[in-house]
Amino acid sequence: MNLRVVEKEDVPLFAEWLNKPEVFGEYNPLRQVSKTEIEKDFEKGALEMMDFIVEKKDGSRIGFICHFTLVHPAGKLLEIGYSLVPSERGKGYGTEVVRIMVDYLFLSKSIERIQAQTDARNVASQKVLEKAGFKKEGTMRKYLFIRGQLRDGCLYSILREEWKEPKILTKTT
Numbered sequence: 001m002n003l004r005v006v007e008k009e010d011v012p013l014f015a016e017w018l019n020k021p022e023v024f025g026e027y028n029p030l031r032q033v034s035k036t037e038i039e040k041d042f043e044k045g046a047l048e049m050m051d052f053i054v055e056k057k058d059g060s061r062i063g064f065i066c067h068f069t070l071v072h073p074a075g076k077l078l079e080i081g082y083s084l085v086p087s088e089r090g091k092g093y094g095t096e097v098v099r100i101m102v103d104y105l106f107l108s109k110s111i112e113r114i115q116a117q118t119d120a121r122n123v124a125s126q127k128v129l130e131k132a133g134f135k136k137e138g139t140m141r142k143y144l145f146i147r148g149q150l151r152d153g154c155l156y157s158i159l160r161e162e163w164k165e166p167k168i169l170t171k172t173t
């Protein structure tokens with residue numbers, strides 16, 4: 001399994017994934033976006049939600065992981081999001097992907113924390129985060145609008161001091 005930066009030729013597949021609710025899973029908001037819009041965002045360097053493709057050793061593309069910045073009155077918060085195609089879930093890839101992303105972000109950015117939010121019912125995602133060293137900060141009640149209902153969300157984070165050193169990426173010093 002490998003993470004690689006998204007390329008233009010990945011855009012049609014991403015459009016397909018984005019518009020298929022089963023790929024984003026039952027705990028993410030529904031969203032429909034045209035391929036044209038996604039292509040435009042990619043050209044502008046403003047494509048949200050997909051900066052790394054998850055690729056298996058045979059070259060097949062099985063999901064994505066992204067990071068984005070939330071602007072908060074007190075500063076900026078770096079958050080991650082991820083999804084795998086249904087047939088590749090439950091095989092340990094989700095955990096590995098989040099670990100690699102944490103390594104990458106702490107090695108490449110001067111940040112002290114990385115956060116993630118999940119629907120409180122999303123056990124798989126919460127386990128992935130905990131296995132990758134994230135801690136639960138709390139539950140946000142009626143926070144996420146999912147499939148017509150407001151659902152509780154959980155906020156997770158990992159601090160640089162809790163990460164300490166790369167678990168997967170080779171040390172650079």
Ligand SMILES: CC(C)(COP(=O)(O)OP(=O)(O)OC[C@H]1O[C@@H](n2cnc3c(N)ncnc32)[C@H](O)[C@@H]1OP(=O)(O)O)[C@@H](O)C(=O)NCCC(=O)NCCS
Nearest residue numbers: 024025083084089090091092093094095118123124125127
């Ligand atoms: C969330 C997601 C990325 C998890 O990745 P994954 O590769 O399936 O997870 P892993 O195989 O690494 O499993 C991690 C843990 O979760 C458990 N798990 C996996 N699927 C589960 C499920 N459906 N229900 C309960 N636990 C589950 C695994 O058993 C494992 O725990 P263990 O080590 O104690 O056995 C994946 O399920 C997915 O893409 N879901 C749809 C999109 C989504 O919800 N994204 C996250 C939004 S916040």
